[in-house]
Amino acid sequence: MAGMFEIKKAKDGEFFFHLKAGNGQVILASEMYTEKASAENGIASVKKNAPDDSRYERKYTKKGHYMFNLKAANHQIIGTSQTYKSAETRDEGIASVKANAPSAPVHEV
Numbered sequence: 001m002a003g004m005f006e007i008k009k010a011k012d013g014e015f016f017f018h019l020k021a022g023n024g025q026v027i028l029a030s031e032m033y034t035e036k037a038s039a040e041n042g043i044a045s046v047k048k049n050a051p052d053d054s055r056y057e058r059k060y061t062k063k064g065h066y067m068f069n070l071k072a073a074n075h076q077i078i079g080t081s082q083t084y085k086s087a088e089t090r091d092e093g094i095a096s097v098k099a100n101a102p103s104a105p106v107h108e109v
Contacts, residue, residue, distance in 0.1 A: 002104065003021050005017050005018070005043050005101075005107065006106075007039050007106060007109065010032065014032040015032070015034075015038070016029070016032050017042060017043055019046065019097060022100070027081065027096050028079035028081060029081075030046075030079055031080075040106070042078055042079075045078045046078055049071070049072055049073070050098050051102060056069070056094050057069040057071055058094075061083060065083035065085060066085070066086060066090035067080065067084065068094055079097075
């Protein structure tokens with residue numbers, strides 16, 4: 001099963017999206033958007049920027065975990081990963097975003 005984007009509406013009325021891998025695991029989460037169209041624009045930006053390795057900001061958290069942000073050309077964060085226990089598993093998460101995002105369908109939940 002291929003990956004997919006899910007757009008959801010939060011209890012406060014704002015919108016956000018997740019990119020899920022084929023196994024259903026969330027591999028990238030967005031910020032909150034006031035409009036659904038803005039979340040859709042965020043997904044389009046993820047699809048465009050995901051293949052470019054230079055768009056990934058690889059980070060180490062204060063609690064000793066690893067994570068990454070996907071950034072647009074203007075350096076704005078368009079998606080954030082979960083935390084990982086090693087740099088290797090973080091890099092596998094990046095590879096999963098690269099593989100899944102460009103052609104992932106969008107579903108509204």
